[in-house]
Amino acid sequence: MTSIDVRDLTKEYGTRRAVDHLTFTVEPGRVTGFLGPNGAGKSTTMRLVLGLDRPTSGTATIGGRAYATLHEPLREVGALLDAQAAHGSRTGRDHLRTLAASNRIPVRRVDEVLEETGLATAARRRVKTYSLGMRQRLGIAAALLGDPPVVLLDEPSNGLDPEGIIWIRTLLRRLADEGRTVLVSSHLMNETASFADHLVVLGRGRLLADMPMREFIHARVQPRVRVRTTEEAALRELLARHGYEAALGDGGGWIVQHARVEDIGRLASEARLPVLELAAQEGTLEQAYLDLTAAETEFTAQPQEA
C-alpha cells in the first residue's frame, strides 16, 4: 500500500519558515487528522506533497516517489486543496471531464463520482451557480475521480450542511476501510474527533504530535469523575481529606480532577454517602488540543510592550 512520507521538510517564504524540519508518515488504512492553528503549515505541507511548491529542503514522497514523477497522478493521489479552483463558467461535469482526459480516466468515472457526491442533478449547471457546499462536493468528486489509493483533503467539510458533514464522515471512514491512505486537515476539533484514527499536529511549521487519537487525548487530558450526592458538605470534606481537587460542575454535582470512578465510588461507599450520580468524564480532542497548543500557538496574545 501507499504511504505519504515527509522527511525533514522545510519551506521558507522569504524569511518566514512555513514548514520547519517536518518528518512524519501517513499510513494507509486509517484516517489521519491533520491539525494545527491557522498558519501552522498544514496547507503548505499538502502543497509540497503535491509538488506545487518547491521545498527549501527535505522531501515529500508518495509510495517513495515524488509527485511530479507519477505517471498518471490523479490515479494515484486525489487532492482537494481549494474548492474555488473550478472555473465558474464550466459545468461541473465539464470541469471533471477536463481533469479526467489528461489522466486517461474514462468519462464513465466522471458520472460515477458525480453520482457519489450527490451532484448528478447539478452536473450540467455552471459551477458559478453552485453553493459553497456544492463546490466542496465537486472538489471531493475531483479528488475521487482517479479512484486513488491516497487522498489528501484540506478542510473538506467547509461549507457543507449537516447531512454533508455526516456524508463526508462516512466517506472518509469508508476510504480508510478500503485500505486507502487518507490525510484530512481541519480546524474543527469535534469534527476531526468524529473521523480520525490518527493525528498529526503542527504548530508554527513544526511537528507537535504524531500518534493515535485516543492516545493523544489520554496523554493530554487527565481523567475526571462527576459525582452527585445529597450530602454536599460531607462529600466535599471527604474528597478534601483524601487530597482530591473538586469543583462544582455546571449541572450540579462535583467534578473531581485526577480521579477514576473506582476510587471515588469506593470512598463514597465507605463513608456511607448516598450517591445519586457517578460517571467518568471522557477527555475531548478539543481539550487535548488546546492543552497542547496553549504554549505553541502562533497567534496567542503577546503581552503588549509599553
Add this chain to the structure above:
Amino acid sequence: MPFTPVLHAEWLKIRTLRSLYGALVALFAVTTAFSAIAATDGSDDPEFDPLFTAFLGMVPGQIAAVAFGALAVSSEFTGGGLWLALAAVPQRGRWFTAKLTAIAVPVFIVGLVTGGASLAAARAGMGAAADGLTAGEQLRGALGCGVYLALMALFAAGLAALLRSGTGALSILIPFLLVVSFVIGDAAGGLTDFLPDRAGQIALHSTWDGSLGPWTGLGVTALWTAGAVVAGAWSVRRRDA
C-alpha cells in the same frame, strides 16, 4: 505522461469555455466585416495596397486573437486554480506546451478561414481595383493571416503566463496594438518595422519597402512570440503554483 491525453484535456478546456469560443467567432466576424467595409472605399489613395485593404479587418480582429490567447491561459489562474491543473499534469513544461498547442492550432485554422473570407469579401467590394492581385499574393496573404494571428495569440499567452493575469497581458497588448503602433507610426523610421505587429503584417501587403519582407517579417514576429513564450514557460516552471 504521454502528451496526447494532456493535449486532449487542454483542448477540452478551451471547448468548454464559452468566452473562448466567442473570441474565435469574434475573430472571424470582426476581421471579415471590417475588411468588407474597408474594401468599399479608398482606392483613389496613391498608397492604396489592394492586398492590405483586403486584410484591414485584421487590425481590429487581432484583438480577439490576443484575447483568446491571454484568456485561455488566465482561465487557469482564476480562483487560484492553477494547483488543480498542475496536480493533474505535474510536468509543467509538458502542460504549458499542450496549452500553447491548443491555443495556436485553432487560431491558425480560424485565421486561415478568416483570411480567405476577408479576401473574398474585399474582392467583391473592390471590384476592378482587386484585379492586380496575383494568386500567389492572395495565398501568401491568407497564410500570413493565419500564421500572424496564431503568433499574436501565443505572444499574449506567454505574457499572460508571465504576469499570471489575462487582464495584465491584455492591458499591455491592446493599447500597444491599437495605439502605440499607430502613434509612432512611420515617425520612428525603419525601427518600427521590427515591432511584433508591424513586422508580421508585412506578409499582408502587396508591396513593402524596408529591410523586412513577408516571411522575414513573420520571422521577426515569431522571435517576439518566442521571447514571450520562453518568459511565460520560465514563470510556469520556476514559480510556486
